[in-house]
Amino acid sequence: MPIYIPPITRRQFLRGSLAASASLLFPRHLWAEEKTADLNTWALLSDTHIAADRAKVAREVNLAEHFETAVREIVELPQRPGAALITGDCAFDRGEVGDYATFARLAQPIRAAQIPLHLAPGNHDVRNRLRAAFAEAKATRRPSADRCISLVRSPHANWFLLDSLDRTNSTPGVLGETQLAWLAQTLDANTDKPAILAAHHYPDDCKSEKPTGLLDTAQLLEVIVPRKQVKAYVFGHSHVWKVTRHESGIHFINLPAVAYVFGKSVPSGWVLATLKPDGARLRLNCTDHAHAQHGQTVELKWRAS
Numbered sequence: 001m002p003i004y005i006p007p008i009t010r011r012q013f014l015r016g017s018l019a020a021s022a023s024l025l026f027p028r029h030l031w032a033e034e035k036t037a038d039l040n041t042w043a044l045l046s047d048t049h050i051a052a053d054r055a056k057v058a059r060e061v062n063l064a065e066h067f068e069t070a071v072r073e074i075v076e077l078p079q080r081p082g083a084a085l086i087t088g089d090c091a092f093d094r095g096e097v098g099d100y101a102t103f104a105r106l107a108q109p110i111r112a113a114q115i116p117l118h119l120a121p122g123n124h125d126v127r128n129r130l131r132a133a134f135a136e137a138k139a140t141r142r143p144s145a146d147r148c149i150s151l152v153r154s155p156h157a158n159w160f161l162l163d164s165l166d167r168t169n170s171t172p173g174v175l176g177e178t179q180l181a182w183l184a185q186t187l188d189a190n191t192d193k194p195a196i197l198a199a200h201h202y203p204d205d206c207k208s209e210k211p212t213g214l215l216d217t218a219q220l221l222e223v224i225v226p227r228k229q230v231k232a233y234v235f236g237h238s239h240v241w242k243v244t245r246h247e248s249g250i251h252f253i254n255l256p257a258v259a260y261v262f263g264k265s266v267p268s269g270w271v272l273a274t275l276k277p278d279g280a281r282l283r284l285n286c287t288d289h290a291h292a293q294h295g296q297t298v299e300l301k302w303r304a305s
């Protein structure tokens with residue numbers, strides 16, 4: 001089943017656990033009920049690594065604070081984005097129930113801002129616990145019995161949200177035959193618009209002794225390279241912001257980590273994707289606005305269909 005977290009009302013939000021500070025943090029003018037939506041923009045996040053303890057610091061970064069900053073920036077956008085997507089490693093390390101309770105609380109302003117939230121599990125997540133943290137997620141339809149996969153339609157693109165979690169706390173990931181068959185079939189049934197894929201793990205040529213990315217990358221490429229409507233693959237896992245282009249013309253968009261950065265110079269933050277009929281613009285929003293790469297934009301042009 002997909003992990004789609006529907007918006008909540010302002011009233012539900014104020015009734016929730018953040019009630020005391022919510023109206024201070026999110027004054028009425030920031031509430032998206034009063035904002036127009038731009039369905040062609042998506043907020044892309046990855047690797048939040050939220051621990052149960054909001055004070056948790058890793059690599060000199062307060063993880064919850066970084067996520068809060070990203071959430072606030074998304075909620076404060078002049079126009080409400082069509083959706084927010086987090087490509088995995090929502091939990092700190094082993095997908096503890098307490099991690100997801102904190103994660104769900106921190107993500108709540110996105111929902112209160114009427115922004116649909118989509119989650120793709122990573123290798124530090126436990127699918128059922130992630131899903132259980134959001135009671136409303138349970139009611140969604142199931143294209144697959146175990147993996148969290150879905151097709152989300154937007155004006156300029158169809159988003160294929162995939163699930164590459166194999167074993168929690170084991171680094172590499174796998175899509176598996178069933179999911180790849182679903183992907184091929186669903187791509188064939190939806191050729192009307194560009195397709196953008198998203199999952200946690202990066203493509204991996206699996207030439208090293210211990211591959212750390214997507215173990216069935218070759219099988220994935222077999223599915224997507226000939227299906228010309230596939231234009232981009234979005235992922236996290238490396239905690240590094242990087243946009244490259246596969247020889248087929250498919251763009252590989254490696255999202256930075258929201259938190260848990262592997263080095264001081266590495267940007268952390270999130271990416272605003274603005275879709276156009278023939279491409280997309282990516283804008284990097286660094287947690288540290290003084291970072292040299294803050295505000296960097298990348299223009300992508302889709303390969304021919």
Ligand SMILES: [Zn+2]
Binds near residue numbers: 049089122124237
């Ligand atoms: Zn991670």
